[in-house]
Amino acid sequence: MVTSRDVAREAGVSQSTVSYVMSGKRPLSDDTLRRVDEAMTRLGYQPNSRARALAAKRSHVVGLMIPLSPRIEAASLMRFIQVIASEARGHGHDILLVTEDEGASGMQRVIGEQICDGLILMQVETDDERIPVVRDLKVPVVVIGVPGDAESITCVDADYRSAAELAVDFLAARGHRQVTFVDWPSGLRQRDVNFIERFDAGVAAAAQRSGIEVLQVEGGAHRETIGRAVRSGLEASNYPAFLVPDSGVQAMLQESLMLEGRRPGLDVSLIGSGEDAPQQIVPLTTIDFVPNVVSARAVELLVAGLDGRRELDGQVHLEVPTITERESTIVVPT
Amino acid sequence: MVTSRDVAREAGVSQSTVSYVMSGKRPLSDDTLRRVDEAMTRLGYQPNSRARALAAKRSHVVGLMIPLSPRIEAASLMRFIQVIASEARGHGHDILLVTEDEGASGMQRVIGEQICDGLILMQVETDDERIPVVRDLKVPVVVIGVPGDAESITCVDADYRSAAELAVDFLAARGHRQVTFVDWPSGLRQRDVNFIERFDAGVAAAAQRSGIEVLQVEGGAHRETIGRAVRSGLEASNYPAFLVPDSGVQAMLQESLMLEGRRPGLDVSLIGSGEDAPQQIVPLTTIDFVPNVVSARAVELLVAGLDGRRELDGQVHLEVPTITERESTIVVPT
DNA sequence: TTGAAAGCGTTACCAC
DNA sequence: GTGGTAACGCTTTCAA
Numbered sequence: 083m084v085t086s087r088d089v090a091r092e093a094g095v096s097q098s099t100v101s102y103v104m105s106g107k108r109p110l111s112d113d114t115l116r117r118v119d120e121a122m123t124r125l126g127y128q129p130n131s132r133a134r135a136l137a138a139k140r141s142h143v144v145g146l147m148i149p150l151s152p153r154i155e156a157a158s159l160m161r162f163i164q165v166i167a168s169e170a171r172g173h174g175h176d177i178l179l180v181t182e183d184e185g186a187s188g189m190q191r192v193i194g195e196q197i198c199d200g201l202i203l204m205q206v207e208t209d210d211e212r213i214p215v216v217r218d219l220k221v222p223v224v225v226i227g228v229p230g231d232a233e234s235i236t237c238v239d240a241d242y243r244s245a246a247e248l249a250v251d252f253l254a255a256r257g258h259r260q261v262t263f264v265d266w267p268s269g270l271r272q273r274d275v276n277f278i279e280r281f282d283a284g285v286a287a288a289a290q291r292s293g294i295e296v297l298q299v300e301g302g303a304h305r306e307t308i309g310r311a312v313r314s315g316l317e318a319s320n321y322p323a324f325l326v327p328d329s330g331v332q333a334m335l336q337e338s339l340m341l342e343g344r345r346p347g348l349d350v351s352l353i354g355s356g357e358d359a360p361q362q363i364v365p366l367t368t369i370d371f372v373p374n375v376v377s378a379r380a381v382e383l384l385v386a387g388l389d390g391r392r393e394l395d396g397q398v399h400l401e402v403p404t405i406t407e408r409e410s411t412i413v414v415p416t
Numbered sequence: 417m418v419t420s421r422d423v424a425r426e427a428g429v430s431q432s433t434v435s436y437v438m439s440g441k442r443p444l445s446d447d448t449l450r451r452v453d454e455a456m457t458r459l460g461y462q463p464n465s466r467a468r469a470l471a472a473k474r475s476h477v478v479g480l481m482i483p484l485s486p487r488i489e490a491a492s493l494m495r496f497i498q499v500i501a502s503e504a505r506g507h508g509h510d511i512l513l514v515t516e517d518e519g520a521s522g523m524q525r526v527i528g529e530q531i532c533d534g535l536i537l538m539q540v541e542t543d544d545e546r547i548p549v550v551r552d553l554k555v556p557v558v559v560i561g562v563p564g565d566a567e568s569i570t571c572v573d574a575d576y577r578s579a580a581e582l583a584v585d586f587l588a589a590r591g592h593r594q595v596t597f598v599d600w601p602s603g604l605r606q607r608d609v610n611f612i613e614r615f616d617a618g619v620a621a622a623a624q625r626s627g628i629e630v631l632q633v634e635g636g637a638h639r640e641t642i643g644r645a646v647r648s649g650l651e652a653s654n655y656p657a658f659l660v661p662d663s664g665v666q667a668m669l670q671e672s673l674m675l676e677g678r679r680p681g682l683d684v685s686l687i688g689s690g691e692d693a694p695q696q697i698v699p700l701t702t703i704d705f706v707p708n709v710v711s712a713r714a715v716e717l718l719v720a721g722l723d724g725r726r727e728l729d730g731q732v733h734l735e736v737p738t739i740t741e742r743e744s745t746i747v748v749p750t
Numbered sequence: 751t752t753g754a755a756a757g758c759g760t761t762a763c764c765a766c
Numbered sequence: 767g768t769g770g771t772a773a774c775g776c777t778t779t780c781a782a
Contacts, residue, residue: 085759096769101761108762111767128528132470133759136774141466143512143531150498157490163497164484167513176531177513178477179501194462197477197510419775430753435777445751467775470758756779765770 084125093121104129135196144170144384145198147180147189147212149205153275155330158373159204162226165377166202173385175199186215193221200384202226206237208276222387222394224380228276234396236387238380240371241400242277246284248405249325249353249369254292256351258323261294262315264308264335265301266328281327301328305338312338316350323351327369336366353405367407375401418459427455438463469530478504478718479532481514481523481546483539487609489664492707496538496560499711507719509533520549527555534718536560540571541608556721556728558714562610568730570721572714574705575734576611580618582739583659583687583703588626590685592657595628596649598642598669599635600662615661635662639672646672650684657685661703670700690740700742709735 086104090097095114102108103118110118121127135141146166152159167177178198180188182205189212192198199221203212206227213229224236253261263285265271266278289296297318299311308331315322322344326332332354339346346352346366353367379399387394420438424431429448436442437452444452455461469475480500486493501511512532514522516539523546526532533555537546540561547563558570587595597619599605600612623630631652633645642665649656656678660666666688673680680686681700690702713733721728 083759087759097760098762098770099768102768105761109767114768128525130470130759131529131531132466132475133774134761136464136466136470136776137759137761139761139774146513148498148501150502152494155491156494160486160490160494163513164482164515167482167515168484168517171515171518176526179480179497179511179513181498181501181505183502184505191462192510195465197465417775421775431776432754432778433752436752439777441778443751448752464775467758468777470760471775471777473758473777751782753782754780756777758777759774761772761774763770763772766768 083130084127086127086129088125089118089121089127092125093117139196140199140388141197142175143178143198144175144381144388145178145180145189145192145201147182147184147201147203150182153205153270153273158329162204162373162377165374166381169378169381170385173381175381175385175388186212189215189219193219200224200388202380202384207273222384224384224387224394226376226380228280228398230276232398236383236394236396237398238376238383239277239398239400240373240376241402242280243284243287244400245369245371245403246281246325246327247288248403250285250288250294250296251292252367252405253323253325253351253353254288254294256323258319258321258351259294260319260321261289261296261323261325262311262318263296263298264311264315264324264326264328264331265298267302267330268300270328285325301326301331303330303334305334308334308338311335312342316342316344321350324353326352326354329355332366367405369403370406371403372401417464418461420461420463422459423452423455423461426459427451473530474533474722475531476509477512477532478509478715478722479512479514479523479526479535481516481518481535481537484516487539487604487607493538496707496711499708500536500715503712503715504719507715509715509719509722520546523549523553527553534558534722536714536718542610543608556718558718558721558728560710560714562614562732564610566732570717570728570730571732572710572717573611573732573734574707574710575736576614577618577621578734579703579705579737580615580659580661581622582737583661584619584622584628584630585626586701586739587657587659587685587687588622588628590657592653592655592685593628594653594655595623595630595657595659596645596652597630597632598645598649598658598660598662598665599632601636601664602634604662619659635660635665637664637668639668642668642672645669646676650676650678655684658687660686660688663689666700687739690742702740702742703737704740705737706735 086100087097090100095118100118103110103115170177180192189201201223203225206225206229208230210229213235216223216235224238226238228237228239271278285296299314300307315324326335336346344350355369355371379401383394386392420434421431424434429452433448434452437444437449504511514526523535535557537559540559540563542564544563550557550569558572560572562571562573605612619630633648634641649658660669670680678684687701690704713735717728720726
């Protein structure tokens with residue numbers, strides 16, 4: 083194994099000089115700089131992160147706690163993870179996985195043993211056991227989601243309230259006087275997921291403002307449920323609009339509408355969440371929650387905290403989604 | 417920060433004794449053992465992994481290279497990651513994420529800088545640039561998938577050949593004389609994914625053996641394609657059977673069959689891959705590739721290599737899938 | 751059965 | 767501009 087000492091010998095300088103070449107924390111003559119650089123490449127030197135971490139008290143590793151039973155769909159979760167990993171790498175950091183089942187003690191383990199310098203927690207809930215622990219941890223932490231008590235916790239999330247308002251306003255502007263809100267799956271409502279409340283609040287506020295009438299119907303991944311939702315919506319208005327935040331049922335709802343002889347995007351409006359829309363079969367207006375933006379922001383905030391560039395502010399950072407009209411061909415089901 | 421030196425002072429022993437208490441590499445008197453243990457809990461001691469890794473030349477961190485553009489669906493990929501992380505934890509290791517875009521040089525980085533002790537590579541392809549590098553790496557590596565040249569590479573994968581044989585044999589046993597093989601999406605075929613060849617080989621071998629006739633039709637996530645596949649299959653036999661390894665099109669195929677008035681599992685056999693089958697709407701026979709088993713095996717092999725318990729054998733380890741008949745209610749589409 | 755001390759390969763302070 | 771050297775907090779050898 084090649085050490086900085088070997089490089090020093092090869093370059094004819096002291097070992098500490100090699101260290102200073104790497105850190106750039108000291109003005110060096112062009113000559114030494116070059117000689118050390120050459121020695122490094124000649125020997126194929128790679129600094130030992132263990133020794134580095136021990137001496138510098140920084141490992142450049144960030145812990146990422148991932149959910150085991152995700153509320154959001156796996157595809158979106160996967161994107162979060164990939165973006166967080168890439169983004170962290172861009173800032174010179176690596177990601178250590180911590181699974182949710184390790185809970186608060188898992189956080190204390192990886193921080194206490196100094197495996198990582200900071201933490202990103204995914205999918206925090208309103209009443210989350212990890213939040214009080216975060217406050218006591220002496221390292222930077224960013225959480226994705228908004229806990230009930232966000233006091234002095236740095237949070238990042240999509241702004242579900244604005245998302246709902248944008249959607250309802252969009253429908254109002256299109257001339258709808260009524261919107262059928264196909265609810266999130268009941269399983270989600272029962273759990274401790276406050277973004278639903280925030281979405282509800284947005285719907286209510288925008289509806290109030292624009293005088294649009296909201297019919298809330300049961301959602302869920304069953305054909306019958308969706309069929310019922312569609313029929314209720316179609317009965318409720320002669321220019322119907324559907325608001326379908328749960329991306330899991332969009333395809334089903336689209337088909338259901340078409341089986342009822344309606345053309346989404348034309349004689350009926352359908353607004354869903356655009357994270358995946360893998361099998362686009364009709365024009366669809368989507369709310370884009372862009373996990374990429376949320377992930378990137380989380381990493382940025384954390385790294386800022388680690389680098390001491392500016393403190394983690396303990397605030398809630400909400401990324402505002404956008405409304406997009408997707409192009410696609412209409413395919414009538416066989 | 418509490419160090420082993422503090423613990424030593426508190427317990428009235430030397431620092432090295434504290435180390436030996438943790439490692440158990442030396443017989444200690446019950447008395448010291450107890451006193452050190454107590455001192456540890458009293459002070460809330462957590463060993464510093466950085467110092468530990470530097471001295472012991474082991475970080476107990478395993479690198480996991482995840483694909484950015486997964487061929488397998490995200491849900492299944494997610495399960496791989498979760499199982500690998502949990503399993504590694506069970507063996508006293510943590511997982512460091514490395515994204516595929518870092519390529520071979522990413523591997524050299526995390527190993528060269530000694531961030532991790534070993535590597536698990538996901539989704540290796542037949543002709544994978546990382547494989548030659550794996551051979552030169554001086555650390556244990558386990559790859560998931562089977563590269564074209566697997567010489568001295570430790571691989572784990574599902575046995576797609578056996579899977580296909582099991583499926584075809586199952587259909588033959590059910591009395592089918594013909595099976596319609598709804599192909600993998602053409603995108604997959606074009607890519608460098610050898611499990612498809614292995615699956616093909618299994619189909620061919622079993623068909624040969626049992627004298628069953630195979631009709632291979634185009635697959636893919638489009639309604640029309642699947643509609644065509646179904647019609648071809650129904651024309652080809654009066655007791656039709658469908659073999660649908662691509663889990664992405666199963667639901668569509670089921671619906672398509674029902675729209676044609678057939679009842680899968682009753683007057684027509686349908687055999688698919690069971691990894692997700694989220695919206696089971698008909699009885700379905702599935703091939704279960706169980707990513708859990710593959711992941712767990714990969715971790716087990718790697719840790720064995722790290723612990724020097726037995727060498728990584730450089731062999732291909734294939735996990736044989738099973739055939740399962742799923743119970744579910746038949747729901748006629750609206 | 752235990753302790754002292756020499757590493758492990760860096761960083762960063764103190765000299766010059 | 768540069769070199770020497772003391773940490774960093776462990777593991778492990780050598781001695782007792």
